[in-house]
Amino acid sequence: MTDTEYDVLIVGGGPAGLSAALNLGRALMRVLLVDADRPRNAATLVSHGFLTRDGVPPHELRRLAREELAGYPDVEVRTRQRVFGISQTDAGFRASVGRRTPDEVVSARSVLLATGLREHLPDVPNLRGFYGVSLFSCVACDAWDLRDRPLALIGETADLAARARLISRWTSQLTVFTHGSEAIGPDEEAELLAQGIAVERAPIAELRGEKGVITGIRLEDGVEHSIDGGFVQPQWDAELGYLQDLAPNTDEQGHLIVDRSGRTSRPGVYAAGDIASPGPQQLMVAAGAGARVAAVIVHDAVGITTTH
Template sequence: MTDAGVGGRGAGRVDAGSAARALADGAADGTAAEVASADVLVVGGGPAGLSAALNLARARASVVVVDTGRPRNAATLRSHGFLTRDGISPIELRRLAREELHAYDAVRVLDRSAVARIETDADGFVATLTGRAAAASPVLSARTVVVATGLRETLPDVANLRSFYGMSVFSCVACDGWELQDTPVALIGETSDLADRARLLTRWTSTLTVCTNGASVIDPVDEAELVASGVAVERRAIAALEGERGQLAGVRFVDGDSLAVDGGFVRPTWHAAHDFLAPLAPDVDADGHLVTDRSGRTSVRGLYAAGDAAAPGPQQLIVAAGQGARAAAVLVQDLLGVRTAH
């Protein structure tokens, strides 16, 4: 990397090998032995973050990935739509990505760690760490930062919903609609876009019941349209889900009635997971997602975002990985002072 720095900050060149060796002095389980510096700090070890780290390493940048080890999709048994990896466990996908990163000495992954705060300094950014890495290396300096923290999700308040989530109840229609095609399906949610999600689901099944769990989120016009297309709308509150060993068999309502189904979809609410950026005050949209240009640049020079952190809702893993790769390519050009079009 050159001495130009991102946006003319004037940061000195960080040697990838020396930075990696300083980090490598830590334990192999992901702790660091001393305060370290790197060209890039990647916050988040999902597909977007790991893809960014891989492509940055191949561009000879030194990279530190900070990962809590608590991915949003940890309950998902199989992910779909990732070319050459259709049906793979998201956890296995992350493991394979980590193995590939081992070939690059300039990459260090700090496990079971988190970034508590990021501030600017004369050379770029300073991150305060918590968790396992903080005991030996509580502060990390980086010329640039890629935020790939994804989202936090809150499920509807339905007893034992998590007993089925990721096994026979899913949140991503595009990811898992194929497995439930032409079967009786329940769509559970309490958000204003529930009718739109129901319309999307009719692509896969004609036996669909929308369950609002007592919430007034589908107006009479939408309900009439759904019913006319063969979609049932059930407004009663849900007492619990029925089934065994993660396989959903029915939805039981508070009055004791049950709806027989073979699986379901749920509409969570999602929340941005980047409180640690508060000192930088990047631009966010009405829902708290980071605002970026099409290349992943945020409103703060040297700060980039990829994956769900910069999207209105969860994306397929392959899309998040692609965004991580693109942000990496643009970041490298910016470090060299080669500005690409927004």
């Protein structure tokens, strides 16, 4: 294995990692960005809320960002590779990198973790066939395009009622499907009903529609609902196995704990984007976090105290 030295190793090539790489490159930092190229939003056809890029496909946003990074000779982007492990050294950190197996060791003075979250959808028949086309998880991203239509909200998490109240801002025709779970208690159901939001507790037997466009939901008790789209409330976790030698502090949900500046409990290790937040954020928010943490890394490198 060879050993190449960098100022900053960025793990993850989503909006947070790409934004950080751009800003670090402009600060004359030698940067290596390693991206497995398996984004959480791979099923999403278009993304929204990113200023000047509203409606752009997520893969196109990544392509444009990588194209911009190619103009910075000190920024290296490796796609379809992953980091298998990171350990601390006297001079910083060493990481094993490769495709299927580790075949190279790289050294970096600092590490920025921007790998995002893994998404786990409810176990509903054929849900994947509609996800990203007519069923979505980001209300802020996609509710405007579904406004004033009969919508579904499918989920099994404790925050399902709160999510229903949020979606009701865009439609008065919302039905919540708990898929046989106890995600919504009796008091919450009464509150939702008072706001005109229906609740169906029976398990879902079938999602109906064609080519990703959902038209209806059939429950196991035989009840059927016609809908024009909707939202799914997934569960998320962070894949942190490659950090076992560093063991930065995490919260009860498994997200990395960071201070206001994006520093983890391990000096020299930073985090930005969804991996350091209570749940997925809009692309623009994650990109902003990457830019903010990049500035902190530069300030720390030259010994300037900052609390961005």
